[in-house]
Every structure is written in C-alpha cells, then in structure tokens.
Amino acid sequence: MADLLLALDVKGKTEAVRVANACTGEVDAIKIGYPLVLSTGLGIVKDLTNAEIPIIADFKVADIPNTNTLICEEVFGAGCSGIITHAFCGSDSLAACVDAAHDHGGVCFVVCEMSHPGALDFLSGDNAVRMAEMAKAAGADGIIAPATRPERTAMLRGVIGDAMKIYSPGVGAQGAQPEDVKKYVDGIIVGRAIYEATDPKAAAHEFRVRAR
Numbered sequence: 640m641a642d643l644l645l646a647l648d649v650k651g652k653t654e655a656v657r658v659a660n661a662c663t664g665e666v667d668a669i670k671i672g673y674p675l676v677l678s679t680g681l682g683i684v685k686d687l688t689n690a691e692i693p694i695i696a697d698f699k700v701a702d703i704p705n706t707n708t709l710i711c712e713e714v715f716g717a718g719c720s721g722i723i724t725h726a727f728c729g730s731d732s733l734a735a736c737v738d739a740a741h742d743h744g745g746v747c748f749v750v751c752e753m754s755h756p757g758a759l760d761f762l763s764g765d766n767a768v769r770m771a772e773m774a775k776a777a778g779a780d781g782i783i784a785p786a787t788r789p790e791r792t793a794m795l796r797g798v799i800g801d802a803m804k805i806y807s808p809g810v811g812a813q814g815a816q817p818e819d820v821k822k823y824v825d826g827i828i829v830g831r832a833i834y835e836a837t838d839p840k841a842a843a844h845e846f847r848v849r850a851r
C-alpha cells in the first residue's frame with residue numbers, strides 16, 4: 640500500500656492552486672520543484688499549504704554543505720515539510736541537508752536511482768547502491784527510486800531496510816503503473832498524468848486507489 644504524491648510541475652500560481660484544490664483529499668503530499676517555484680516564488684508554499692497537505696521541495700540539492708544548509712533554511716522557512724537532495728556531492732553535503740531537515744522538524748529524501756533512461760549513464764547501478772548506503776548512514780528519512788525499474792527499487796529496498804521510506808516517480812507519463820512498485824514503496828509520485836488530465840481529481844482518485 641503506497642501513498643500518492645502529486646508532482647505539481649505546473650507554471651504559475653493560478654494553475655497550481657487550481658490543480659492542488661482539485662486534488663485535495665486525493666493526494667497525500669504535493670511535491671514542488673523548479674518549474675513551479677521559479678515561476679511563482681517560494682511564497683507558493685503558503686498558497687498550497689492552505690489545503691493542509693504536506694509540501695515536499697524537490698530541489699535535488701547538490702552543493703557544498705554550507706550552501707545546502709542555506710537552501711534548506713529557505714525551504715523549511717517557507718513552510719515545506721520535506722526536501723529532496725542528491726547524494727553524489729558527498730557525505731558532508733548530504734549530512735547538511737539531513738541535519739537541516741531534522742532541525743526544522745522536516746524530512747529529507749535522497750535521490751538514489753532516477754527513472755529516466757539517461758539515469759543508466761550514472762544515477763543507477765553500483766552508484767545507486769552506494770548512495771542508498773550513504774542515505775542510510777546519514778540518517779535520511781527515505782530515498783527516491785524508479786517505478787520504471789521496479790526490480791532495482793526492490794533491490795534498493797533491501798539495501799535500506801524497512802525503517803526508511805521509498806518514494807517512486809515514473810508512474811503515468813513515464814510509463815510505469817502503480818501496480819509495478821506499490822509493494823516495494825511507501826509512495827508513488829505522479830505528475831503529468833494528474834495535472835494534465837481533463838479531470839485531475841478523478842485521475843488522482845484512480846491512482847490513489849490503484850496504489851492502495
């Protein structure tokens with residue numbers, strides 16, 4: 640049984656609030672990232688938290704520890720409850736994000752293997768295993784692993800154990816189905832298949848039911 644996270648990669652406040660309001664009650668969290676925040680500013684978090692849904696900032700943080708800490712302070716200060724970071728900058732950079740998240744009562748998720756075909760160039764294989772081990776050692780709350788490669792996500796579950804969560808993108812527009820991964824993960828991430836749907840609420844409802 641997996642939660643449903645809406646990847647709200649729309650542009651502008653009007654569209655973001657329209658989709659978020661439509662999906663209220665059907666999604667367990669909203670993931671925001673550069674497309675939305677660069678088009679609206681971080682103030683969009685307050686507009687979305689009116690719906691009282693947890694907001695996770697997918698900024699795939701990847702810098703030196705001090706810069707990572709500064710980014711996290713802005714994210715959690717704006718009202719987000721989670722941050723998604725990369726691990727490839729090293730254990731000190733990763734620790735900065737985990738520590739900042741926990742200092743603010745939030746959660747930190749670590750990208751280990753990505754869902755798109757190009758992930759096979761670097762963000763996969765032994766590198767993914769190593770980053771999952773780094774995420775566990777850093778005390779991260781969970782990892783990001785691909786619904787498009789369920790066997791890899793199952794393997795990464797074995798690396799991190801059951802105490803950490805896995806959120807899994809790739810369902811819908813990228814071709815994966817909720818049934819492919821729901822037994823391995825705690826949440827599926829769906830973007831275009833919901834926010835581009837004629838009826839986002841109905842689409843979210845269907846994904847939520849299928850993820851259960």
Ligand code: BMP
Binds near residue numbers: 811812830
């Ligand atoms: P969509 O369902 O429209 O493909 O959106 C997927 C979302 O998950 C996007 O926000 C994307 O940036 C994110 N994502 C992904 O697709 N694959 C990954 O490996 C990691 C991601 O964060």
